[in-house]
Amino acid sequence: MPVLYSAKCGQNAVLKRPKTGDTLCKECFYWAFELEIHSTITNGNLFKKGDVVAIAASGGKDSTVLAQVLKTLNERYNYELKLVLLSIDEGITGYRDDSLKTVLENKDEYQMPLKILSYQQLYGWSMDKIVAEVGRKNNCTFCGVFRRQALDRGAMLLNVDCIATGHNADDIAETVLMNILRGDVARLQRCVNIITITEGTIPRCKPLKYTYEKEIVMYAYFKKLNYFSTECIFAPNAYRGYARTFLKDLERLKPSSIMDIIHSGETMCIKENVKLPDIGVCTKCGFVSSQDICKACILLEGLNRGLPKLGIGKSSKANKALAALPNPRLLHF
Amino acid sequence: MCSVNEEGAEVFEVLKPIEPLELKCRKCLIEDGNVVLQKKFVYCKTCFVPMVTHKFRATVGKSKLVNRGERVLVCVSGSQSSVSLLHMIWTGLQQSTYKRLTFEPVVLYIDESVLHDYPLDQVKKIKELFEKYGLTYHIVKFSAAVYLDNCLNKDTNVDQYNDKLQNIFNNLSDLTLKEDMLMKLRKRAITKLADLLKCTRIMTAENEHKLSIRLLSNVALGRGSQISLDIGLAVNNKNNNNTSLVTIRPMRNLSAKEISYYALFNKLDDFMHSNFLTATSEDESIQKTTERFVNDLQVDFPSTVSTIFRTGEKISEKTSAIAYCLLCQGIMEVNVSPSSAMEATKYSKYVSLMGVKALKLSLKELKNEETNEKNCNGCKCRNKQDLKEKIIESLCYACTHIIQELESLDDLPEEILNKEKERLQFKKMEEQIKDFLL
Numbered sequence: 001m002p003v004l005y006s007a008k009c010g011q012n013a014v015l016k017r018p019k020t021g022d023t024l025c026k027e028c029f030y031w032a033f034e035l036e037i038h039s040t041i042t043n044g045n046l047f048k049k050g051d052v053v054a055i056a057a058s059g060g061k062d063s064t065v066l067a068q069v070l071k072t073l074n075e076r077y078n079y080e081l082k083l084v085l086l087s088i089d090e091g092i093t094g095y096r097d098d099s100l101k102t103v104l105e106n107k108d109e110y111q112m113p114l115k116i117l118s119y120q121q122l123y124g125w126s127m128d129k130i131v132a133e134v135g136r137k138n139n140c141t142f143c144g145v146f147r148r149q150a151l152d153r154g155a156m157l158l159n160v161d162c163i164a165t166g167h168n169a170d171d172i173a174e175t176v177l178m179n180i181l182r183g184d185v186a187r188l189q190r191c192v193n194i195i196t197i198t199e200g201t202i203p204r205c206k207p208l209k210y211t212y213e214k215e216i217v218m219y220a221y222f223k224k225l226n227y228f229s230t231e232c233i234f235a236p237n238a239y240r241g242y243a244r245t246f247l248k249d250l251e252r253l254k255p256s257s258i259m260d261i262i263h264s265g266e267t268m269c270i271k272e273n274v275k276l277p278d279i280g281v282c283t284k285c286g287f288v289s290s291q292d293i294c295k296a297c298i299l300l301e302g303l304n305r306g307l308p309k310l311g312i313g314k315s316s317k318a319n320k321a322l323a324a325l326p327n328p329r330l331l332h333f
Numbered sequence: 334m335c336s337v338n339e340e341g342a343e344v345f346e347v348l349k350p351i352e353p354l355e356l357k358c359r360k361c362l363i364e365d366g367n368v369v370l371q372k373k374f375v376y377c378k379t380c381f382v383p384m385v386t387h388k389f390r391a392t393v394g395k396s397k398l399v400n401r402g403e404r405v406l407v408c409v410s411g412s413q414s415s416v417s418l419l420h421m422i423w424t425g426l427q428q429s430t431y432k433r434l435t436f437e438p439v440v441l442y443i444d445e446s447v448l449h450d451y452p453l454d455q456v457k458k459i460k461e462l463f464e465k466y467g468l469t470y471h472i473v474k475f476s477a478a479v480y481l482d483n484c485l486n487k488d489t490n491v492d493q494y495n496d497k498l499q500n501i502f503n504n505l506s507d508l509t510l511k512e513d514m515l516m517k518l519r520k521r522a523i524t525k526l527a528d529l530l531k532c533t534r535i536m537t538a539e540n541e542h543k544l545s546i547r548l549l550s551n552v553a554l555g556r557g558s559q560i561s562l563d564i565g566l567a568v569n570n571k572n573n574n575n576t577s578l579v580t581i582r583p584m585r586n587l588s589a590k591e592i593s594y595y596a597l598f599n600k601l602d603d604f605m606h607s608n609f610l611t612a613t614s615e616d617e618s619i620q621k622t623t624e625r626f627v628n629d630l631q632v633d634f635p636s637t638v639s640t641i642f643r644t645g646e647k648i649s650e651k652t653s654a655i656a657y658c659l660l661c662q663g664i665m666e667v668n669v670s671p672s673s674a675m676e677a678t679k680y681s682k683y684v685s686l687m688g689v690k691a692l693k694l695s696l697k698e699l700k701n702e703e704t705n706e707k708n709c710n711g712c713k714c715r716n717k718q719d720l721k722e723k724i725i726e727s728l729c730y731a732c733t734h735i736i737q738e739l740e741s742l743d744d745l746p747e748e749i750l751n752k753e754k755e756r757l758q759f760k761k762m763e764e765q766i767k768d769f770l771l
Contacts, residue, residue: 020682177552188644250622253622254619262674264553264558266674269558274647
């Protein structure tokens with residue numbers, strides 16, 4: 001029996017949109033999906049004409065779909081963007097090496113230049129080596145901190161105007177929940193921004209901010225996009241897992257929950273008397289940091305000194321630990 | 334996606350292996366302990382009760398919100414928390430207490446038996462309890478409090494209002510919305526009664542645990558901007574500028590466990606108090622799912638509740654707000670930027686209704702087309718639809734979800750409808766004179 005069809009284009013519907021519950025045919029879904037991202041981009045003024053945009057490509061579904069959609073929209077609506085792919089190789093055997101193959105294929109398919117930066121070459125440590133030092137617990141701290149900076153460095157090398165990341169609506173809602181659970185009000189406020197501009201860094205934007213993860217999978221499935229879908233082999237982060245399961249439960253109850261949470265995040269306001277960290281610059285590497293010495297430098301210092309646990313936890317503790325070292329002369333690097 | 338946030342994950346508290354607990358109370362070091370808090374602090378009965386009372390007194394005192402002789406409406410639902418609150422206030426008022434409480438409590442019980450099945454003698458028992466304490470008290474039927482201005486008059490027949498109230502909730506099939514609506518109507522009722530009873534402060538008995546669950550479910554419902562209104566210590570009620578009604582939650586620094594031990598040691602009985610979620614499964618409503626989530630997490634990470642709670646304390650209302658929701662008095666989202674979840678949701682609905690056609694038509698044209706379809710030749714149903722659309726304009730994001738589910742607005746309290754009419758009237762006036770306003 002043909003399914004009643006919301007957009008009335010005459011075709012039989014083949015899918016139900018996870019976001020709105022409407023039934024659509026394949027073509028109309030593509031249009032809806034792409035138009036929504038187009039409207040997110042134009043309403044949020046994410047790009048300017050002539051911008052060079054780096055797509056943070058991991059080879060996963062979000063970045064693959066992002067690359068495909070940005071390419072399509074760029075041609076269709078004349079954004080006049082120059083798109084490049086930027087990948088970070090953390091050096092995780094059995095995970096990143098495989099996913100980078102996907103990125104390489106994407107590069108040929110979408111005809112975009114690709115730049116790969118590796119942790120090994122930036123920091124002298126690959127994740128495989130780091131895990132050998134610190135063990136399976138807390139290694140995500142290293143990976144996350146290093147990647148954020150690596151992306152910035154890569155973007156500077158490529159001389160781009162903007163980095164586009166593949167964060168989707170589910171990711172944002174999850175982060176809102178996480179930041180509440182962790183009591184991190186500074187990030188709670190920042191995490192819903194569609195575009196983050198900090199002085200001294202390249203702006204980052206999230207064109208998929210209002211796109212549901214399920215729809216991204218659906219889009220990739222129908223378009224038969226080639227993406228890599230394996231969980232990282234090192235420590236799936238337990239705590240975020242809780243928030244993720246909770247969000248999925250909510251979505252099942254009420255699909256609009258994800259948008260509701262983002263809405264909550266957007267309208268929340270932090271009390272004036274709450275002290276927020278000041279944005280400064282790391283005295284060692286010059287990248288943006290809220291501390292004198294940024295997390296990446298502390299972590300790296302810890303690794304190089306054979307104290308891998310140094311940067312895990314509060315920065316103040318790390319500073320104390322550094323001060324207690326027999327050779328405090330090196331404290332300020 | 335990789336699961337690490339912007340600047341790297343932070344490390345969470347690691348549970349230390351359980352050490353054998355001290356047997357003696359950590360305060361007096363003489364008595365054997367009766368209670369263990371946070372898995373490590375041992376208290377005896379004689380030290381525990383003053384400790385809890387002190388937390389309550391400190392919350393009331395620190396806020397400096399209650400003046401000497403001020404009339405305070407104390408809301409009692411029959412829960413362990415509220416019964417304990419009543420007991421603490423009563424104890425604080427006794428002559429023998431050091432630093433006696435000096436406000437004048439007015440105890441309130443709202444009888445919700447019209448919505449839930451309570452034992453028949455519940456009201457009688459509550460009455461006995463209130464009599465025992467000898468404080469001024471009022472027992473009011475929920476429907477009377479929602480619909481009537483003279484709800485303190487016990488002789489009024491409330492049958493028709495009972496029907497109206499039940500109608501509203503029967504119309505809402507979704508448990509999440511049902512519970513949300515109940516909370517909002519309760520709040521309205523309490524605010525109204527405080528006004529009628531000339532109270533300028535309201536005390537409710539929510540504990541830390543309950544408030545953090547409420548915070549998280551509020552976020553999930555899209556009520557993020559209203560968090561401080563729902564969990565804060567003191568909330569100015571903007572509804573009434575000249576009297577400035579403030580809600581105080583003096584139990585907010587106490588955990589559910591502390592309260593149950595307080596009730597146990599003082600032999601306080603609690604009463605049946607239900608809401609729509611009582612005895613429903615966790616997979617049926619957002620509030621219950623949130624509750625399970627927080628409870629589960631609390632087991633592994635004992636600081637969960639207090640962290641959520643303290644995050645909530647740092648969130649405030651937007652000070653620049655000019656409009657308040659007609660139903661919940663929360664902040665309204667006016668002048669939303671085009672790049673927001675609200676607009677994105679509207680746009681999604683629009684594109685998936687239009688498909689490829691979306692390219693040609695703009696959003697406005699769609700609205701016109703929709704209204705054309707809806708017009709069934711000026712019959713009554715159109716008027717109703719019209720009023721609903723209008724009223725939605727003066728509701729906040731989350732309350733629109735509730736009202737959209739309602740079939741008819743006739744069962745809503747008259748004041749809401751009147752206010753809306755007033756607003757529309759005012760808008761019309763503004764429209765007429767707008768060219769002459771400088």
